[in-house]
Amino acid sequence: MSDTFAARHAGTPRANLSRYVTYLLGCLVFSAGATLFIHSELGVDPLDVLSLGLLEHLPITVGIAQASVAVVCIAIWALWNRRRPVLAPFVTFFLCGSLIDLLRLLDLSALPGVVSLALGVLLCAYGSSLIIMSGTGIRAMDLIVISMTQRWRWPFWAAKVSVEAVLLTAGWLLGGPVGIGTLAFLLFVDGLIQPFMAANGKVLHIPNRGIEAPAARVPATTGVAA
Template identity: 75%
Template sequence: MALSRVRAQRLGTYLSGCAVFAAGATLFIHSSYGVDPLDTLALGMLEHLPITIGIAQASVAVVCIAIWSVWNRRRPVVSPFVTFFLCGSLIDLMRLADTSVIPAPAQLALGVVLCAYGSALIIMSGTGIRAMDLIVLTMTGRWRWPFWVAKASVEAVLLVLGYLLGGPVGVGTLCFLVFVDGLIQPFMILNQRLLGMENRGLTVAASFPTPAPAPQRS
């Protein structure tokens, strides 16, 4: 009974996180101030390849999962694709809503908060963690980097690659990189301290063994 309750709580946290993140991403889109670093890369790829945004993002996810799998010597996981599909579907539905009554700057600001908090919930659930965040958690666990430093580093790589490929970069893109990535960890801490939530994502990251140094040859 207790195990079922824990699983239900994890699922509820995960689904809530997907819904909150999708709402934030929708406001980002409606604000017209720019896209997140992943979309910058995806749109940059479209400048050179005859693919769709969905295929571009899925390709990035495949690369991230492959890196995570090799790095941690684990089987590739498919749950990030469930999150990818679920959040994408929710965004498609939410985009039908008329948000024109909200000023664009307010949409951007609210989008930042919702994307950060939704990301925090997904990670804390330990379920369906996004492909990029799997690498971030590995960096956090192995290198003992603060989460926000690892997160911003990965997103910055995507942003630079996307920009070099011709992807769009706007005020919203920079806000995502600085504020969304910077707020995820504080939100996780607040959830732990105020709501007593367990951070299963960072718990998993802490269990990643640090590779032993190569033996010295005499």
């Protein structure tokens, strides 16, 4: 499907169905990767490093910490783009959280930690690529990343690594745990999302509604999520 065709038929029922199927598949794949990541016990992702670091100083839960980070990211995005704050990121937040809770009921004891981490990295990266390309429920921090790519012409991977490196550094300074899995997430998950998006476009002909859409249309059509 060409970009012109995708833009012309962006509002049709068929296009909307394709968008939501891509989004839901992305959430499922990402949640499976996050479950494997947790099972590996080799480290947490940068957002969790910050969340756990905040817990060292504030009487809150991990969920509240992550939601607070999402609120800050959405506020920055809204001010930067002069847009109203969006709520769709929280749909992704709670949907993926619920899926992870369900998937953790599976018996993964046969998977060694390193294998679990490697699979988790691939699935988290691919799931993230699908969510972003769907243009629906894009994670709050990725809203900022997309704005960086549109305004500063940065490659997606560079913007993504930069934003997550800030979260990681802040969390580490607050006392959050950093392990080999954390670095693997920062380098490989963040680094693989852009190549996966390119492959999805060329091989599967999935339109990239999250990044290739004009900046003014992204928040209105996606309700873009954390």
